[in-house]
Amino acid sequence: MNPRYRYNQYGGLANRCFQPLSHLSRKNRVELLKQRGHYKQKRRADAIQFRRVIVDLTRNIENDSINVMPKPKSTSSRRPLHALIGVTGSIAAYKSAELVRLLQTAGWDVTVIMTRAATEFVGELTFRTLTRKPVGLDMFGPREEWKPEHIAYAEQADLFVIAPCTANVMAKLAHGLADDLLSCSALACPVPLILAPAMNDHMWRHAATRANLRTLLQRGVRIVNPGNGDLACGRKGEGRMADPKVILNEIFRTAKSTRGKRTKS
Numbered sequence: 001m002n003p004r005y006r007y008n009q010y011g012g013l014a015n016r017c018f019q020p021l022s023h024l025s026r027k028n029r030v031e032l033l034k035q036r037g038h039y040k041q042k043r044r045a046d047a048i049q050f051r052r053v054i055v056d057l058t059r060n061i062e063n064d065s066i067n068v069m070p071k072p073k074s075t076s077s078r079r080p081l082h083a084l085i086g087v088t089g090s091i092a093a094y095k096s097a098e099l100v101r102l103l104q105t106a107g108w109d110v111t112v113i114m115t116r117a118a119t120e121f122v123g124e125l126t127f128r129t130l131t132r133k134p135v136g137l138d139m140f141g142p143r144e145e146w147k148p149e150h151i152a153y154a155e156q157a158d159l160f161v162i163a164p165c166t167a168n169v170m171a172k173l174a175h176g177l178a179d180d181l182l183s184c185s186a187l188a189c190p191v192p193l194i195l196a197p198a199m200n201d202h203m204w205r206h207a208a209t210r211a212n213l214r215t216l217l218q219r220g221v222r223i224v225n226p227g228n229g230d231l232a233c234g235r236k237g238e239g240r241m242a243d244p245k246v247i248l249n250e251i252f253r254t255a256k257s258t259r260g261k262r263t264k265s
C-alpha cells in the first residue's frame, strides 16, 4: 500500500495531507476503506469500554464506605470563622455549652479551653463532645504536636471569648498574668477579646473588679455586661452572666467589624 495513505490508529490520515482515493488502484482503495472501518469500530468500542469503566467506578464510590474522593469542606469558599471559647469557674459555666451550640449553628468552628475550676462545674466531656475535638486544659500535658498548645490556639483563632469570666480571670487578664492555659492563650492570641463576666454582685461592684474592668476596656477588650437577677449565691443583684444569645450578638458584631484584623487586646 502507498505509505502516503497510511491511517493512524483513529482512522485519520496519518500524513494529514488529503489525497483523493481515485488516485489509488482499486485494490489499494478497498484495503484503505477496510482499514478505516476497522479503526472506526475500534474507536467506538474503546469509547463504550471507557464509559463502562467510569460507570462502574462511580457505582463503587457511591456504594463503598471507603472515602475515595475528598469531601467538600464547606459550601462557601471562605473558611469558617474560628472562636476560642474560654470557660472559667463560675456556676454559669453550663451556659457556655449553649453558646458553643449557637456558634456552631451559625457555622463557626469552635474550640474550648477550660480552667481547672471550670471543670468543677461542667465536665470537659460536654465540650469535647459538642465540639468534637479535645478541650484545652493543661499547659504541660502530652501533645502530639511540637508547638505549645497556647501558641497553636492563638494561631487558629479569629476571636477569643471568655464566658463566663470569673473575677479571678478578669484580674489576671488586666495584669497580664499567664499561669494557666487559658490566661496564657489570651495573652498569646492577638485577636479581639470578648468577656462575659459572671460573679456575685459584691464581687462585681468591688473596687478591684471595677479597676480591672476599666483597664480591660481601655485596652479594647469588649465586655458583655452581666445582667440583674437571681444569683447562684442566693442573692438578687447584678452579676448574672448575660444570656448566651446576647453574647452571640456581640460576637457577630465584633466579627463583622474586625474580620481578618488582629488586635492588641
Ligand SMILES: Cc1cc2nc3c(=O)[nH]c(=O)nc-3n(C[C@H](O)[C@H](O)[C@H](O)COP(=O)(O)O)c2cc1C
Binding pocket: 087, 088, 089, 090, 091, 092, 115, 116, 117, 118, 165, 166, 167, 168, 169, 198, 199, 200, 203, 232
Ligand atoms: C459554687 C461556686 C460558684 C462560684 N461562682 C463564681 C462566679 O460566678 N464568679 C466568680 O468570679 N467566681 C465564682 N466562684 C469562685 C471561683 O470558682 C474561684 O475564684 C476560682 O478560683 C476561679 O478559678 P478560675 O478563674 O481559674 O476559673 C464560685 C465558686 C463556687 C464554689
